[in-house]
Amino acid sequence: MALPLTPLAHQLAWTGPLPALSGQSAEAVRPILRHQDADLYYRERFERLGIGYYGHRPMPITPEEILPVADAEVMPSVLPFTGDDFAPAWAETRALLPAAEQATLEEGVNGLFSFTTDNMPLLGESREVRGFWVAEAVWVTHSAGVGRAMAEWLADGHCSSFDLHECDVNRFEAHQLAPEYVRTRDCQNFVEVYDIIHPLQPAEKLRPLRTSPFHARQRELGGYFLEAGGWERPQWYDANAPLLEDRDIPRPNDWAARYWSPIVGAEAQASREAVALYDMSALKRIEVAGWGAAVFLQRICTGDVDKSVGSVTYCLLLDHDGGIRSDITVARLGRDLFQVGGPEPGWSGYGSDRDSRSPRRRT
The missing domain is CATH 3.30.9.10 (D-Amino Acid Oxidase, subunit A, domain 2)
Structure with a gap:
């Protein structure tokens, strides 16, 4: 494994x-x-x-x-x-x-x-080998809590005391398991173990990992890129600087304004006033298919997704205890075929990985 x-x-x-x-x-x-x-x-x-x-x-x-x-x-x-x-x-x-x-x-x-690679422990059951459980990268400050969490998870099938999705051993994508990626990011995490990391601060090495078909054009437009799920995702475009004319864009404090530009605010306003095109490649798409797909989604979603083919429902995804795991969209593509759209890693804490540079650090 x-x-x-x-x-x-x-x-x-x-x-x-x-x-x-x-x-x-x-x-x-x-x-x-x-x-x-x-x-x-x-x-x-x-x-x-x-x-x-x-x-x-x-x-x-x-x-x-x-x-x-x-x-x-x-x-x-x-x-x-x-x-x-x-x-x-x-x-x-x-x-x-x-x-x-x-x-x-x-x-x-x-x-x-x-x-x-994301400074979090590796906990849970192997996806490949049923009954094989992992509790690794557990530091002394985590030990008692991890012991309790694993006991609940093993006995009950889920942990009721803590939200463990950021620790799930199966949270990584293929590119995050590559040996060079793991070694490089882990060594950088050692260097930064006591640093105060801005939530948006991107990794500097091993980039770009993933680029969309629009990447070349985005660079021509002066795109400023951060990383989301391994994807190079533009945050704003220098080509849109003229949108700042006659607009009053509030500026956050110096810390919050890192990896930010007033162009972001102007682009947001322009999107509300007219039409805009966004690259959503970093967002996750999960296919739910087969007999009973609608019943399954009805149970774990807060919205009514059992609608006509072609409908899209914006709702919340719930966990075992009815707590909120994330906000999602559910598109019905066929009678027994749905596409679930989830946030990119790091958004709302869902599927957070080292690409999103979590500000929390072990002490």
Whole structure:
């Protein structure tokens, strides 16, 4: 089973005793400290200080390079410490925490973490092998919640405590399982693990992946492209700049205005006033066919989709408990043939993937 994750080494080191912590009998008295701008975090261990560091170069390994339990000196996930990679972290630590100037580094490890292309765990039953379940890329901060979620999912067929669609192991498309794609995106996620990512910030590498038949013309029109489901999707066209004349387009704040142009507002207004053409290639199309298709869709949709052939119904898609999963369109193409139109990945949180650059990060 192809799992889109990469084992990457993360450095953790421990100082010798610090005079400022001398005699501390509890393992940790002070809270964990995170120095986010320098990709560092700190936690106490009695009289010593633990230093975690994400600022070093990505250090991916292949699954084949992970040693068997019997051959590993400590455990398969613990690799030898590379001191040169940690040197900037130690210098920054002594500058930030004067107490550390009186200490030395005594031990360190390069510990393996699992990174995925969208920074979310891989949970659920294999699509190919019934009864084969996965719970991978689960970090310690997720562990208890994932345990509960998986227990409910295994016992009841779905999880009632959490919405797990962004963690479903089967959420990826074929292009997101390609080895180069997985390794490149996972390494970039390591680099950005402590960064504050704008929700619209696109990936810069491995693009373009998918282009519509209109792509060449869109570039001629000065299209500004972001990525949606692997597709290059134009957000606005420089050719439409004249639409700004005599229009007052509100400007958002500087953060919200990233990956934005007032042309977007002008295009939206022009669409309401006249006629516009939009490239919808990034939106999903799902065919529901066969005897009982109408009954099935009637059950999971909020709208009445059992209409005449050629009708299109805009409605909500519901989950097991009647909660809202997404907004969709349902087009009836034949007596027992329907086409369901879903949002592109990242919209309304449905099917979100690394292409949509989720702003949430593990801590």
